[in-house]
Amino acid sequence: MNPKQRNRLILITVIVVCVGIAVTLAGIALKENINLFYNPTQIAAGEVPKDASFRVGGLVVEGSVRRNPGDLKVTFELTDGAEQVTVHYEGILPDLFREGQGIIAQGRMNAEGHVNASEVLAKHDETYMPPEVQDALDKAGNIEDAAAPGTSSKPAKGY
């Protein structure tokens, strides 16, 4: 083995080891930071594991938004047409959060079977429906087209 080959061997070994470590770490990080999506029906059926962060999506039920006096705590119901789930959140809701709108909340289950949300997401387009929410609505099958009133466009799902 001449010096050039030896150098190359050392380089390649170091690269393989480092990349291997990086990939392993990335895999672990990925595993720990995945948020599964559930619809209200699945939550009602108790499919959500305890102590795991997850996402729930649905339509905000008309008339269900209740604000706590004195602070920014808010409670609302999400529905997929079949079941409802109660969501608690503290903070400023996104611009496009309103009753009847499709939104996604991220958080954990609490002891009463409600969702304590750490984040509420609403998309910046009045006709846009998060694909997950559309999918959940389709599965529940009770609402024909859940886009905002006055529009006819039904966004395509990913494929």
Next chain:
Amino acid sequence: MIPELGHFALISAFSIALVQGIFPMIGAHKGISGWVAMAKPAALAQFLFVSIAFGLLAYAFQTNDFSVAYIANNSNSALPAVYRFAAIWGGHEGSLLLWMLMLTGWGAAVAVFSDRLPPEMVARVLSVMGLIAIGFMLFILFTSNPFDRLPVPPMDGRDLNPLLQDPGLVIHPPMLYMGYVGFSVAFAFALAALIGGRLDGAWARWSRPWTVVAWSFLTIGIVLGSWWAYYELGWGGWWFWDPVENASFMPWLMGTALIHSLAVAEKRSVFKSWTVLLAIFCFSLSLLGTFLVRSGVLTSVHAFATDPTRGVFILGFLAVVVGGSLMIYAWRAPQVKSTGTFELFSRETILLANNILLVVACISVLLGTLYPLLIDALEMGKISVGPPYFNSVFVPIMIPLAFLMVLGPMVRWKGDSIMNLVRTLRVVFITALIIALLAPWLLYGETAPLAVLGTFIGVWVVLGTFLEMYHRVRNKVNIWQGLKNLPRSYYGMVIAHLGMAVVIIGITLTSHFSDERDLRMYPGDQKELGGYLFTFEGVHQQEGPNYTASVGVIRISKDGKEVTSLDAAKRTYRVQTMPMTEAGIDSNLFRDLYVAIGDSLGDGSWAVRLYYKPYIFWLWLGGFMMGIGGILAASDRRYRIARRIKQDAPEQASTAVA
């Protein structure tokens, strides 16, 4: 009539693209000089026709021609004129036209500035760009024609998405696209060199300034996008690891690797096939970015348009480009020989490490971005990958990378002594460590391990870069004369590296020492943050050209002295009835004061956001330094002179490889 002319101009441009894509390539292969000579005029003509189409669409926007479907969907007669211009790229069809304008613009630039390149090389480069143009033209003409008419024109348009009605959007997409599409030049040069069998130092030197300019535009585009998100989305975040941001960030990471590996390929004639591979991946990631953003496969704040047929087309195009170029690579690359050798501890090795770290970082971002799509496609459920994943993978990769930034320029090509380097850098290391231990604590009275680490890396890069600069001139008789004589490309590198350090320090300090509060406030309520006293004065109504706004006034004082009074607005746009938060920001070099209002809570109180964000301005400042550094480096005289010399000896260069 005008839209039809625009459509006709696009068809003409497509026909020219066919000529540009086919004949020069065959001509260069068979030695038909007439066909080779077609490349340049074709590239210029194609740019002319796409410009005409673009100009006509702009004209139709300005004259509110709502019989054109795209304009009816993305504009309104009440929209201010500047946004009627920016609305051209506010939707899918127009964005693609902008893409084409950039692509043909780059092609025309290659045609104009390539006098000193061998004609066959230019012909092959422009031919590859023509082939890319064919694909995109087909896409525009068959699935996304911006000039399509509506059978019944509406009275008025549906208006531009309010989120996009902002000065940031006027310049962010063109900059980003300039970068994205600019990598097509690096790609075309790489493929042309592979096909022509002349993958040598000269190829790297030709390709380098183009790649660096494209990278600079992409850098500035990303910075503008981040800045825009910061002030426009209304909650003060500047990077979300959103798939659409990742879509532009992945080509940037790969492009950063590419410009460094091109340096090695040019100077030392090693890593050549690796560099070609990077150029292919870089442009493929640009295409992937276009696919992710434009196909609607993502759940993301940017996913405005959704149409799967378009997604399938781009995916197919992506497959052809990646597959085709990799096949050419597999066919030609084995003939490439590395001519240089280097020791284990040398600048080559450091730059190799830079490349590997950047590529690994890019792959980890790619994994986090595509994994949810893959799981969804396999019907295994719906998931999302959160920012913690990206932070926990990305930060550990960036730390050694930034550490190496000092070593790269300092270690000699071929081989160097580790002991010498340790001796030189010992002082820098210790000084940086002391500053990092003390600075956060002195500034904010508290500290954290990661704050120390981030500050250390930033200071390390700054001090190391200046020390290296001093080493270059210390033996000169006159130091100022020595500094003046350093080449422009060197200063470009220094500014870009310092820019990176500024970004690192900015991110570190703003992440650790920001004070952010969401509050329920009644008019007259006060709150102290970061030494500033915020007073909520109440909300009044205001009329804009195409919106009404609730404007909250927040007075800010420090030590009893008035600092500023900020307006935080919540606009409701009349056509799309969509609310938009307009934050009020008072910015200087050391801190931003950021206020925004949420909903009216009924009893006279409002949800109010009050942020104190130190050093956040350094993010944009450092980003712009990187972009400017790149442009400075690309404008070095050496590239122009080098071309002249190489022109004298193109034959030798090609025989050396063959």
